[in-house]
Amino acid sequence: MKLSNMLSFPIESYCEGDLLYWPGFYLQQQANEFYNTCVEQLEWRQEQIKMFGKLVTIPRLQAWYGDEYAEYKYSGLPLTPLPWNKTLLTIKEHCQQQLQTRFNSVLANYYRDNNDSMGWHSDNEKQLGFQPTIASVSFGQERKFCLKHKYSSEKINLTLQSGSLLVMQGDLQQNWQHALPKSAKPLQGRVNLTFRHIINN
Numbered sequence: 001m002k003l004s005n006m007l008s009f010p011i012e013s014y015c016e017g018d019l020l021y022w023p024g025f026y027l028q029q030q031a032n033e034f035y036n037t038c039v040e041q042l043e044w045r046q047e048q049i050k051m052f053g054k055l056v057t058i059p060r061l062q063a064w065y066g067d068e069y070a071e072y073k074y075s076g077l078p079l080t081p082l083p084w085n086k087t088l089l090t091i092k093e094h095c096q097q098q099l100q101t102r103f104n105s106v107l108a109n110y111y112r113d114n115n116d117s118m119g120w121h122s123d124n125e126k127q128l129g130f131q132p133t134i135a136s137v138s139f140g141q142e143r144k145f146c147l148k149h150k151y152s153s154e155k156i157n158l159t160l161q162s163g164s165l166l167v168m169q170g171d172l173q174q175n176w177q178h179a180l181p182k183s184a185k186p187l188q189g190r191v192n193l194t195f196r197h198i199i200n201n
Helices: 028-041 086-099
Strands: 007-010 018-022 048-051 054-057 061-066 072-074 077-079 105-111 118-121 134-140 143-149 155-160 165-169 176-180 190-196
Touching (some): 028 086, 028 105, 028 134, 028 190, 048 077, 086 134, 086 165, 086 190
Antiparallel strands (some): 007 018, 018 165, 048 054, 072 077, 105 190, 134 165, 134 190, 143 155
């Protein structure tokens, strides 16, 4: 595995929060292999979540994997972890070594084309702790990743490359939202793995 030089985007205008980005965390050949393996082997589902009191089908496929006790819930959707497979464990170990932190779960998202997306939100559920570290690995099609400050509306846009690692930590989830918008341009598939540590007392 080849590691690139880290690009760091500290967010200091209105709050503390860290956004770190390695555009070449994996070589392209390895990224392509991980993409194909994830598409073929993960148990993808199209879930429904609550928005404004109504059930809405999310515009992407997803899967939740992790340790046996890593139960998670967001937007009214309870997630029971599937057992880790070899590929996810390998990628998790790479992220843990790079960041010197431990993850016990991963939310996998499969954006099949330009019509699949993720709306504005923060990963600030109590199960993630007060200042969670979330490691986001991308494979496949490049996509625009957007952040917006909750109080000032300051925005940051990044293009997440295949094989990249994006890390959100510190106070970022308390003060910022993030999204992956649809695109008017036709796009190929993208797999995103967001590694987390669930705290269940």
